[in-house]
Amino acid sequence: MLCLFLEILVLLPFTRNLWNHCSSPWEEWHLYQFLAFLRFQAAVGASGHTEKNWEHGKLYSLQEQIDHKIEFIKVQNIEAPLVLVGHSIGSYIALEMLRRLPEKAMYCIGLYPFLALNLQSKKQAVIVKVIMSRVLSTMVTLFVASLSLLPRQVLRLISELSNGKSWSNTAHEACCSHLPQYHTIHNVLYMARTEFIKLSETPDWEFMRENQEKISFLYGIDDHWGPLQMFEEVSRQASGIALSIEREGHTHGFCCTEAGSIWVARHVASLIKNKLAR
Numbered sequence: 001m002l003c004l005f006l007e008i009l010v011l012l013p014f015t016r017n018l019w020n021h022c023s024s025p026w027e028e029w030h031l032y033q034f035l036a037f038l039r040f041q042a043a044v045g046a047s048g049h050t051e052k053n054w055e056h057g058k059l060y061s062l063q064e065q066i067d068h069k070i071e072f073i074k075v076q077n078i079e080a081p082l083v084l085v086g087h088s089i090g091s092y093i094a095l096e097m098l099r100r101l102p103e104k105a106m107y108c109i110g111l112y113p114f115l116a117l118n119l120q121s122k123k124q125a126v127i128v129k130v131i132m133s134r135v136l137s138t139m140v141t142l143f144v145a146s147l148s149l150l151p152r153q154v155l156r157l158i159s160e161l162s163n164g165k166s167w168s169n170t171a172h173e174a175c176c177s178h179l180p181q182y183h184t185i186h187n188v189l190y191m192a193r194t195e196f197i198k199l200s201e202t203p204d205w206e207f208m209r210e211n212q213e214k215i216s217f218l219y220g221i222d223d224h225w226g227p228l229q230m231f232e233e234v235s236r237q238a239s240g241i242a243l244s245i246e247r248e249g250h251t252h253g254f255c256c257t258e259a260g261s262i263w264v265a266r267h268v269a270s271l272i273k274n275k276l277a278r
Contacts, residue, residue, distance in 0.1 A: 061194040121224040145182035171256035212240030
């Protein structure tokens with residue numbers, strides 16, 4: 001069995017806590033039986049958004065990101081059943097993988113899923129104006145890339161002031177080293193443009209209803225990417241999908257904090273254990 005994590009922003013705190021959240025040796029052993037039993041785990045991020053891809057200069061659309069994940073499965077020659085865990089747009093990607101790999105994918109978990117545009121969100125309205133304008137997106141790209149010229153200590157201070165000290169050291173370091181790179185931010189904005197175009201369409205409710213026993217979604221209280229009105233719409237359109245709401249005060253970027261990582265790791269571990277126990 002393969003547990004595939006898709007588009008987790010800063011994966012390390014989340015995956016570490018997925019394994020280390022147990023409160024007793026017995027619970028740790030019990031979790032090990034379910035998760036260590038997964039013969040292979042992998043985290044597949046967004047192609048073009050990491051240091052490995054900086055030198056290639058290629059821009060990846062949403063569809064190309066999906067193809068990238070499917071190709072990963074083929075190249076690895078994975079024959080085991082898949083458990084797909086997607087965060088944000090990774091939830092949409094996980095659903096598309098479920099569509100294209102129906103015999104392999106046994107379970108799909110969407111964390112704070114971004115499945116459709118939120119027309120009530122002012123933040124998304126601003127993002128649309130930027131990513132749909134070549135001039136504005138180029139200006140933003142150049143500005144963010146210019147930050148790489150600053151000393152690392154200054155970048156760290158900017159990250160702490162912008163994101164808060166609740167972020168883990170891993171998250172701050174990733175923000176300082178990866179985000180202020182021309183190719184990274186260029187890819188982020190380009191992919192966002194293709195995301196917003198695709199997610200302006202009505203979600204495929206028929207597909208979700210047909211696969212509702214294989215799908216679970218976790219929503220947040222105040223998340224414009226996965227708003228509660230979308231939670232309600234999913235419950236109406238596909239009532240068999242397992243839905244949960246996180247009420248602990250974590251954000252869409254839960255994986256950037258230790259507390260958020262621990263809470264969501266426990267939730268994901270519980271979902272997988274329950275699924276395998278059936």
